[in-house]
Amino acid sequence: MLTDSIKLNHSPFRAxxxxxxxxxxxxLGDFVVALHHTLLDMGCHAIEVARVDRAFVEMTVGKGTxxxxxxxxxxxxxxxxxDGDVLASVPQAWQHYQHHYTRINGQHADVYPGVAEGLIRLRATGVQLACLTNKPTAFAEQLLTLKGLRGHFAHVFGGDAFARKKPDPLPLLKTxxxxxxxxxxxxxxxxxSNDAQAAAAAGCGxxxxxxxxxxxxxINEVPAxxxxxxxxxxxxxxWFAA
Incomplete structure (x- = not known):
C-alpha cells in the first residue's frame, strides 16, 4: 500500500x-531475550518471566528504555x-538490562525487507539522513553497524541524546x-504515533x-x-529537492 497523493501539495524536502x-x-526478539534475562537477574520466577512475551513487548516498546x-x-x-516497588527497582533493572542488551544486541533482530534498498534510494536523491530513535544511542550505533546500515546516516541520536524523547518534538528539532x-x-x-506526534509538533512532515x-x-488512524x-x-x- 502506498498513499502518497498528499505529498504533491507539499514543498520538496531537503533531509x-x-x-x-x-x-x-x-x-522484538532482542527486547524479549534481554528482558527475560533481566527479570531472571531480578529474582523473578519463571511464570513472571513468561508474562513478558513478544505480544506484550510489541504493545509496550517505543517510549524509551x-x-x-x-x-x-x-x-x-x-x-x-x-507502584513504589516498581519505580524503586527500575535503576537496578537498568543495570542488568544494559549488560544483557549490549551482549545480544542484533542477534535476534532482522532488517525489514526493502530497508537497505530504500536507504540507498533516499541517499541517491542527495539528501542527508539522520537516525532518531528512543533506543539509547550506544545501542542504536551498535545495531546499525551490525546490520550494515550505519554508513547511510550523517547522524545517529538515541533517547539519551537530548533532554526529552519522542513524542516530544525536542529530539526532532535538535536533529x-x-x-x-x-x-x-x-x-x-x-x-x-510517537513519530507522528513528534513530527507534527516540530513542524516536520x-x-x-x-x-x-x-x-x-x-497505523492508518494516525495522520501522515x-x-x-x-x-x-x-x-x-x-519527494526531495534536487
Missing part, C-alpha cells in the same frame, strides 16, 4: 530523519506501573539543527510504515503524508 525499531529493524523496564516489571509482578535544515523541509519516517509497532493501534509497506516503495526522488 530525512528515520526511526529505527519497527521502521528499519524488527528488534526506562518506560519499557518500568512497564515490564509491573506486568511481570502484577502491579500498577506506578533538524544537526542536519542544517528547517523542520518544514525535513521528513520524518517512522512506524508509530511524516511518512509511516505499515509494519511496525504502534502500541496495538492501526503517506503510509508505505516498504521503505523502497516510494519514488523518493519526487
Amino acid at each position: 530525512a530523519i528515520i526511526d529505527l525499531d519497527g521502521t528499519m529493524v524488527d528488534t 526506562e518506560d519499557l523496564l518500568r512497564r515490564t516489571l509491573a506486568h511481570a509482578w502484577g502491579l500498577p506501573d506506578d 533538524c539543527e544537526a542536519l542544517g535544515t528547517p523542520p518544514a523541509s525535513t521528513l520524518m519516517v517512522g512506524d508509530s 511524516v511518512v509511516l510504515v505499515t509494519y511496525g509497532y504502534n502500541h496495538g493501534h492501526p 503524508l503517506a503510509y508505505i509497506d516498504r521503505l523502497d516503495a516510494p519514488d523518493w526522488s519526487s
